[in-house]
Amino acid sequence: MKRHARIFCAATAVAVMVGGGAACGGEADGGPGPDDLATLAIGGTPDDGGGGFVPLGGDAPLIPGSQGGFHVWLKYRITGMAPGLVKVRHSARRASDARLVLTAERRQELGPATTDGYWELPAALPAFMCPSPLGVRVVDETIRFRIEVLSADGAPVAQGEAEATPRCPSGTHADFCARICSG
């Protein structure tokens, strides 16, 4: 009896995984598939949030910022898109359990591509990390950042993901950062 139950359970799990996978990858709404989307690369920038572009990954410094909080600088490069006004949606989730850390949306005017073939966000965006959501530790945790570019009618036209691990700064802000970024 127990053996039958285990077989049934395993079969159900496989079915759910297969079904789930199909649902995730499906294009039931007829929208663009991943191949149709423009390429978006997520990057960071040196601590001052100024110029420069470094692919986001590994350790990401938590920068003291908004009203006593901490953020990670985000930038992005888009290849294969025409200039124009778009909506950009950012989100960040803790990789271990997909708990939401950040969600934000804003409009962005995309300019023409450079000779290198991409358009780059001129100034880095502060991705708000801390004070972190209640019960969600952010510091020293792998965070999955996602940026989606949507057309005026809300259709996705570009998206990219990158993972990084926010780290508190050393020095005067270290203790404070650890306190408010630990959920």
Add this chain to the structure above:
Amino acid sequence: MMNLARCALFLGFLAASWVGIGPRQAEACGCFTPPDPSVPIVQAGERILFAIEEGVVTAHIQIQYAGSAGEFGWLLPLPSVPTLELGTDELFAQLIQETQPKYRLTTAFEGNCRFGRGGFGSSPPSADGGTSGGSNSSGKGPLVIQDSIGPYDYAVLRGDSKDEMLKWLADNRYFVPVGTDQTVGNYLGPGKYFLALKLRSGQSAGDLQPVVVKYPSDYAMIPIELTSVGAQPNMGVQVWMLGGSRAIPRNYYHTVINDLAIDWYAAGRNYNDVVIKAVAEAPEKHSFLTEYAGTSRIMQDRLDFPRRFGDPAAHAAAPSAIGFVQSLQSASFPFSSQVTTILGRYIPMPPGLERKKITPAQFYLSIDYFLSDDYRSQFPEDFEGWAGINYQPQKMVDELWERVVKPTLAAGALFRKFPYLTRLYTTISPEDMNLDPVFSFNKDLPDVAHEHQATLTYYCGVLGSDDPARTPARLVTEQGWSVDYPNGTGNTQPPPPRDVAGSQRIEVLGEEGPPRVIQEILPDRGGCACRVASVPSARSAAAGVGLALLGAALAMARARRRGRS
């Protein structure tokens, strides 16, 4: 054995979760800066309306201050150089009124009740959930902008260096109270800014009006640690959030108060005490309540209804001061302190009226009476020392438009732009102001009504009763608690239970998904009476039929007694 292991695993998980959401400390809004650093001004409370759109936060901040104009100062840390505009007190008056928690007790009668239909709770309810009780520089120094707006001089300062900033404030008579030196530290650093306000020369405390600050940020946050400098115990913090869905406290707990603790008979008079108790039950005493969450339409047309404020040219053309004030009245101007303070500079109130405790609003609303020849001849002493009228209608119109009309219309427009309004509330003491509350949204959460209802049913039985004080009754609250009064509710209004928890539920609200409940108490299943040890007349459950029978028996007994006498 297996169950025990699972149980242990579950408990371990719970413990781990609790540790994970355990104690933190942090810092945090504007603080008042009196000139005498040893005497912090008591700050009555915080009232802020946030609207967030596309990475820009718009904050309407009501400055509540009790003190002399010369002693007023205000400091707000910001993530970037803000834009500053004037706000309006009327916004907050309307918000408070339209979203105020209300507790209504409906009285029902079963059987032959021969007493009134206007019992407890028939008076208009209003739980007072409110607070007890508001030049560019490219040089090297901290100054970024110094300018004036409405009644204020203001400066935006770089927060790179505490010493430089505090010195600039002191040199320019923006005073800093004791304690700021310690609390300001976490708001300092490269790329950080402070907005400092003081009243302009010649302005009075009555000129204080809300400010509107706009700055880029994805989240609204109250830097509450700075507030602790002049705060009082259990200070109320009221936050309204405008957006596309219900707002949440991102890093504070969320509490649903236990409505059994509410004084339903007095329309929720003890509401604030219940809130204080409920918040104290949350970890770190860090929790907000949602007092209203729903459509922002309830605020539409409250501030900017059609043809409000009329035509400025028509007001300016009024032939006399009395005619001017009456012209404002007919255009639905509020006679708030902002309006009366402006009017007072040109049409001052006679000093004797102040001595008679006539308020400025009362004076201007009845100006034709107080300035009539009859009144003057009858009470000449009221006019002793009166400067008289300096009638300058165009100047008055200009000031009114800048300080009242434009801010009010702009505030009203917010409720057409943003579809959803949330009202959050907490009370917090200075020692607990160690974590800046951050607010966000969650579209998965349901609306929250601000009007609440309980029912008190009298069971008069078949033979009837004519005395509500002795008639068995049952109170059933909105959350399903019931309290039985088998011997009646007595001659005085029964108090609410004293020893019940203030919170019905403590939970964590995320930016998606349903609440995660941390602690919850529920009424007994079946809706039967709860056990309320502190209610003298409340006993264990008795079903409606039983109460009706008891009522009938009591009625019979009284009828017999009356027969004997």
